[in-house]
Amino acid sequence: MYSSYDVIVVGAGHAGCEAAHAAATMGSSVLLVTMNMQTIAQMSCNPAMGGVAKGQIVREVDALGGMSGIISDKSMIQFRMLNRSKGPAMWSPRCQSDRNMFAWEWRKTLEENRNIDFWQDSVVGVLTKDGRTVGVKTALGVEFKANAVVLTNGTFLNGQMFIGEKVFGGGRTAERAATGLTEQLVELGFESGRMKTGTPPRVDGRSLNYGLMEEQLGDENPSKFSYTNTPALTKQRSCWITYTNQTVHDELKNGFEKSPMFTGRIKGLGPRYCPSIEDKINRFADKDRHQIFVEPEGWDTVEVYVNGFSTSLPENVQYDALRKIPGFENVRMFRPGYAVEYDYFPPTQLKPTLETQLVKNLFFAGQINGTTGYEEAACQGLMAGINAHRNVREEAEFTVKRSEGYIGVLIDDLITKGTEEPYRMFTSRAEYRTLLRQDNADLRLTEKGYAIGLASQSRYDNMIAKRNGVTELTSAIRAAKVKPEDVNGWLQEKGSSPLREKGSLYTLLKRPELEQNEINELLARIPNMPRVGEEIAEQTVIEIKYEDYLNRERQNVDKLDKWESLAIQSSFDYDQLKALSFEGKEKLKRLRPSTIGQASRISGVSPSDVSILLVYMGR
Template sequence: MVLTTRKYDVIVVGGGHAGCEAALAAARMGLSTLILAIDLDKVASMPCSPSIGGTAKGHLVREVDAMGGEMGKASDASAIQFKTLNTKKGPAVHSTRTQNDKNIYHRTMKAVLEGQANLHLKQGMVERLVVEGGAVKGVVDQTGFGYEAGAVVIAAGTFLSGLVHVGQCAIKAGRAGEFAAYGLAASMKDLGLEMGRMKTGTPPRVHRDTIDYSQLEEHRADETPCFFSFSSTHAPLPQLPSFIGHTTEATRNVVMENLARSPLYCGTIKGVSARYCPSFEDKAVKFPDRVSHQVILEPEGIDTREMYVSGLGNSLPVDLQIPFVRSIPGFEEAEIIRPGYAIEYDYVNPVQLRPSLETRKVDGLFLAGQINGTSGYEEAAAQGLWAGVNAALKVMGRSPFVLDRSQGYMGVMVDDLITRGTLEPYRIFTSRAEYRLMMREDNADFRLTEMAHELGLVGDDTVRQVRERKAAIDREMGRIRRVVVKPSAEINAYLGERDSAPLKTGAPLDQILKRAKVGYDVVNTVAPADPPVEPRVAKQVEIEVKYEGYIDRQLAEIEKFKHLEKIRIPENFAFDAVHGLSNELRAKLIEVRPVSLGQASRIDGITPAALSVLMIHLKRQGGQ
């Protein structure tokens, strides 16, 4: 192997959302970092939906931002529509979503990568990993040139043995028009990593001037944008509408009458599809009583006429995609610019990973993104940051960075993956988080920025601002608890307008704020702060006051949860020697190798009785 003259601390393979965050994290922690991408003109590409965020996904973006990551900033800088979802529900599930100009997103992220100290960009396809004595030593590209490093992060997306399907045409590609990485996939299999096959896809893109918008419902951006990044102050781009339409029985008939020509249903595709983002073939077959399905027409950018048709993902041949698309009202004259397609790719069973996302088989080898069986830009970015931080810590000889399930959606996702694995593309949901009231979008910086500062991911100014906001919240909470509001015409008129009972005796201001339909404006009405608090502080105060009882109960639940997490299981613990467990449970414990009793409790099939048996044997074998 011919080696470069320099040794890098960390090498990141892949320039997608996971790769970008991994490389930036390692470089910002002061380590010499190399990012290798097959095509540097596709760094941070958005090959599927031109959007970031959504339910629970927005939480991940906020957490990445709070940890010093870049996705939130790049999304705000390229957003052409801001939306906050679930606003009629509680704050735990409020989620930010943006539509983005995908080219501006790419250019914004690439400029950050190129300007980052300690970070080197090179174009090349990694062909194999160099492993000696059970530890990764570097990588070799397709030309035979090698790069040496102390740790390697693989963030290969859909490129491992990627196969694109359009009808019966199957093309070896990581994405349409891009090379697939077959050598790297074979190299990972040779290392003994258990791998599987998954499938995802993307819908057609149509020319915006060929759509009859009078038959579609227009949806505009929120008047007041809610930014992903805590540092963003304004939306720099024009805000564009999206449009909603619906498929017809004719749309369904095109699919049902031609299933034999769909690689998904004629047996060509072997990979497992995502239930939560089904192709239209799946919708037609699995929901036979549903005549119509929603489609969303979204612009892919300001300076392009390409429109993304969300909801029409399919793998039909092109001659069928044309009548398929044109069967939708408003799309009768639609011109397809890029056909939809399905793609199969290899992934690694994530139960083979440590909580740091390091593989147990190869020391210093970390995996992030779709290679771990996940789907989505946001899931990839969060794993990328997590793996990049831990690769850096590995080289530095420091303890791993791990969040638990009470600290962030990132912690929920990683714990789900390494404890339960996944047999289909994994997607984050708010329902996966047991402590979601404590892990809201709005408090991600309070939860995580101090940790990011300790790791060297954010500077002193950032953490100082977070501390000052937290102090302002505490001051305002204390103030409104001390203020007693007496009955008056003014306050009772305010309460009457909100269908709330009038005051008959004096009441603490925080108790009035707890009432339904009463917002923080009641504070400004009867006892405004001097000087006024900033809107973010006011929002936090209102949430903490209104949900105080629920928050207290969840904090008590978290204390119980942390008790089990504190009971650690040694890495060499002999699960096969634990008597009183079924062979099936012993096999699962050996496969997952949980690091704590808490993690063991979340393995499928583990009962309270089994947990008690495990605890007894853990004490006998010297566990803590």
């Protein structure tokens, strides 16, 4: 145990774990401070990783050298690739996780890293000197010195939990709130706000009648998140689907007068895209039912997560309503759902590295920035940990562009636009989503992770082998001619028109009805074609099928990258540009964009304001 570290990470949720791992793996001495050593990497909400756009983030974290993908692969109990019926840009990996195994694998990973020390305590203040952080002070009165600090406090800052009319301090069930830190940061000049999130009840799976529900199986040939050699999933647990009904809704309405959301006791805004069950009933009054996902919590537990039933209504109302759901007639509840309200800091106060603008070498990551979701938190923690390490060594900042990854989209959205409700990633937020697919995250980002010393040599070698395999197969396909007698039988099986004469294999593969995951069957029928794995074959054919779309997006990226490369000094005096609009000038002065590209995306900065900046910069 030392009194001084390169980096201190406060909080051991998904953001904190990635931040500590990244900084320590790159060579920094790290202290990870958490209020409870037994809840490191706790999955506070549903036991799952990935999903639409979120799965792409997990793969990007893995490609850069983070651990969320590896931990997910080691602890998953079911895997599904969502949106397979749509184009590859929409394919999103998702796994059901063993909650306890996920946390244990993360803790073991952190403990195996000799650059990481641990301290169980609550941080009540950040130590500063001459405008930079120099450490933290804990509730026990212990002061730890550091060259950089990463705050990943989750929902614990002045957290309050609500169940009906009952209100008590806490950031998560059976865990106390963190107090003092918000007030100290506000004294330093930071702006804070309040947000809310919630969680559903947990129930006893032995009391459910699965015969009244729809079974949701995992993929027949399950994939995984990590590009490393993690173990394949050989057995899976089923999830189940059921529905609410009007009787359920009527039971829930009986408690609305005691709902903290409707009575105004909760002031913070909740996640619009993941509303509570009472919010769904209120907002979507025309719907007579809502989907409920019944998700097991692990391999060796009977505990079940009732996804879609997030609520803060009184526990008796929750119980009575649950028993009206098909399959839940005899349900036994382990614990009720609850809402939690907590402090956050509007992310427009951050630089693209997630370092704060007010205090040098102080970083914010995760729900403290107004986001929601494990995946969103993990990627922020990764980027904050990387940049904390690099700041300590006075190395150049590390960022991911919007055109390079969903991570770049998320951070740019936060620091440029801010958020007044919990921010969640969607594919629609990314303007280059055809380029930012889950299948090519390693080709996009592993070289960047390797260059900064985070992605390992083996990760880099795997990426190079894949890239070379795609190049070799693409060349062979471009050169190949296909005889009708070799492929017509297979084409007819797939409902595709037969060939009338010898033709180009490259052109044949562009047929929309030919599925990417079946292409290896076709390639096996072509003489002298290289034999490659499913991953390389699928990657190659996606590039061929969507060649025109991808080229168009790359051209757009090239055009906009010119603006992204035009840096604006943080000390730039906008008052000297008299022609700027009043609103544009005020927004630019407050948000301090680092590039012309970022400035152009700020709400209130008009195209003419951007033109004035370009003229001033000689462009």
